[in-house]
Amino acid sequence: MRKRTIAFAIASLCIIPLLYSVIATVVIRLTGFGIVKKLNRTGIALTFDDGPHPVFTEKLLDLLKKYNVRATFFVVGEKAKMHPALLKRMHAEGHQIGIHHLQHTSSWRLTPGRLKKQLVETEQIIHDITGVRPFLYRPPWGFMNAATIPLARSRNYRIIIWSHHFKDWKVASCETILLEGLRQVPEDGSIILLHDDGTNPSADDEAPDVMLSKLQIYLEEATAKGIPFILPILN
Template sequence: MDVFILCLAAVALLFTSYSIIPTIAIRVSGKEITKRIKGQKGIALTFDDGPHPEFTIMLLDLLKRYRVKAAFFVVGHKAEKYPEIIRRMHQEGHVIGIHHYQHVSNWSITPFQLKKQMNRTQKVIRRLTGKRTCFYRPPWGHFNLFTNQIAKDYEIVIWSHIFGDWKAERSEHTLLRDLRQVPDDGSIILLHDCGETIGADENAPKYMIENLEVFLRESVKEGRQFITLETSNMDRRGHYEH
């Protein structure tokens, strides 16, 4: 029994050192990650977990109507399944970033598997758009001991504001209030255009889009600006807060 407990404790220590401690350290320190766009007035909209054949199209239609550019951190196997949506994102001027080939946490994969997840998604994006992406967001914002090193050639983007919009109740009842409170000082908003991941509600993106439409309509009237992660003719690393 004592040996079993010692082995269990050793496994728990190794897991914590590999996953939880690096995640806390990186996100608290902000080292080598982007949480807010420094020196820019406006709000950056970012969306995770798609593309989705219904909700992502609805979202693209909405963004086009209000002439807003956003960033989509896509899941590679879904991008392969819906290539026309990825092409549309690119054609309409949106940023496309990596969100792994499958929606798996960095806590549960090896460094080799992480590199493979990123490389496969990069190849899909490049094949569909003709452009290499330089943006990466780890699923759930989870890091492991090697994430920053493996993703050293990418801008690792997390967020300044997250609302739990993957749950339908929050997306329907509190999201609009939360969006209205976001300052336009380079804030990066995280939303989700697909509800098929673990812990999410499948219909949550429907309410997200409905409330985002109200927010965009109000923002146009108030003169609120929306910015993207990409800034042409500027050095990204000189204009992002790490």
């Protein structure tokens, strides 16, 4: 009996964290419960994670302005606080700004209280800089936990995931598959995931620079074809 109790306790210690983190993410992503993976509108939504970066985000904003494209930036709170001028420019030029945690931290490692802190503090930083409260949220890596949906709903956030990504956080992927991947995206409410900062774990520092070179070619072609670019959700 004692052995069974010990075995049950050990199993619980292993299963409960998985249910809270990995399994919760898998269920949410598969069912689409509480998240947006695709839009019911014509056009393509360009979204950028992990910034702002003092060099690459500036270049990206210049590129988007050149082609009159509005995009959505899911910013890391601490980086936003370091580079407020970039957020002010995003806002002034009609881009949307969303939450991507205070640090680039996986929700799998966060208790409900720590997750709330990541969200609330990033929301406040964005509001202090732009005067607008963000209502879009994308968790880093798309990792969620059992508290993600209830917390998002309590703060009236919309969780935006993506329909397409091309591993642009790696230079090799940018060089080989990014441009062709973008060219094949249909105008069917697709949400494209890209990155304007390469300093986070598992990313290549110079990947955003290569991404920008491919994105410029794509935007030139898309503009010629009249492909519309849209913001995911209007408040």
